Amino acid sequence: MSLAAARIPEIQLQNVEMRYQTDTADVLALHQVSLDIAKGEFVSLLGPSGCGKTTLLRLMADLLTPTGGDVTVAGKSAREARLAQKYGIVFQSPVLYDWRKVRHNITLPLELMGVKKSIREDKALELLDLVGLQGFADKYPWQLSGGMQQRVAIARALSMEPEILLMDEPFSALDEFTRERLNEELLGVWGKVQSTIVFVTHSIPESIFLSDRVFVLSPHPGRLSAIVDIPLPRPRTAEMRNSPEFFELVARIRESFEGV
Numbered sequence: 277m278s279l280a281a282a283r284i285p286e287i288q289l290q291n292v293e294m295r296y297q298t299d300t301a302d303v304l305a306l307h308q309v310s311l312d313i314a315k316g317e318f319v320s321l322l323g324p325s326g327c328g329k330t331t332l333l334r335l336m337a338d339l340l341t342p343t344g345g346d347v348t349v350a351g352k353s354a355r356e357a358r359l360a361q362k363y364g365i366v367f368q369s370p371v372l373y374d375w376r377k378v379r380h381n382i383t384l385p386l387e388l389m390g391v392k393k394s395i396r397e398d399k400a401l402e403l404l405d406l407v408g409l410q411g412f413a414d415k416y417p418w419q420l421s422g423g424m425q426q427r428v429a430i431a432r433a434l435s436m437e438p439e440i441l442l443m444d445e446p447f448s449a450l451d452e453f454t455r456e457r458l459n460e461e462l463l464g465v466w467g468k469v470q471s472t473i474v475f476v477t478h479s480i481p482e483s484i485f486l487s488d489r490v491f492v493l494s495p496h497p498g499r500l501s502a503i504v505d506i507p508l509p510r511p512r513t514a515e516m517r518n519s520p521e522f523f524e525l526v527a528r529i530r531e532s533f534e535g536v
């Protein structure tokens with residue numbers, strides 16, 4: 277039985293509220309969001325711009341503190357989870373250091389933690405292998421394509437062996453072909469590392485292809501409007517994108533948007 281099928285709760289949100297208050301604005305970004313994500317599960321946060329996806333991800337990562345409600349990770353606070361290095365985070369833009377070789381970008385978190393050089397070097401090679409970038413260890417980020425750079429960012433996020441990988445629209449700047457290939461590769465990586473993955477996207481097909489469940493968010497204020505199970509078998513294959521089951525899921529999720 278897979279980790280996710282065992283349904284051990286990992287991330288739990290209860291009545292989470294997030295209000296941004298600035299001199300000029302008072303925005304209720306999230307209203308009464310309650311959800312739980314199982315250990316080892318792959319879920320997507322899907323919704324239009326401004327519905328609070330990034331806010332929700334940042335609350336899970338303890339990069340923001342909710343103005344109401346609770347966020348817990350394996351029964352502890354998100355802050356404790358962050359201090360215990362439970363998170364790896366991948367952003368929309370890969371944020372690599374152009375003057376560091378690929379291998380040294382990947383091992384930066386280990387370096388900051390004072391991990392020995394020989395261990396770091398081994399880890400870099402293992403991670404490069406994992407993300408399909410064997411042979412690129414000594415290149416610089418500017419020598420790589422956008423898709424390859426994002427693979428380096430994923431490898432770096434995995435360097436501390438996080439239990440939870442939080443991904444904020446990591447492939448949205450890439451062309452459709454590269455994006456679909458990286459979706460498939462990401463599932464391969466997930467199969468090996470078995471982290472819990474929370475993936476933010478605007479794309480309905482991307483959320484379906486990747487996820488066990490899709491959390492649909494709607495705006496003004498941001499709230500959870502539907503949770504859609506994705507019963508497509510794993511491993512997912514490119515052909516599944518053209519199956520009647522896939523189209524039905526696209527239609528179901530579209531309808532859940534129209535209903536809000």
Ligand SMILES: Nc1ncnc2c1ncn2[C@@H]1O[C@H](COP(=O)(O)OP(=O)(O)OP(=O)(O)O)[C@@H](O)[C@H]1O
Nearest residue numbers: 296298301303305324325326327328329330331332
């Ligand atoms: N620091 C902030 N100060 C004030 N308002 C904010 C702040 N960050 C986000 N907001 C507002 O909160 C709401 C949710 O924003 P958020 O970025 O979480 O949405 P999103 O769904 O991730 O959007 P996108 O898909 O465009 O990235 C928006 O109305 C946004 O303008």
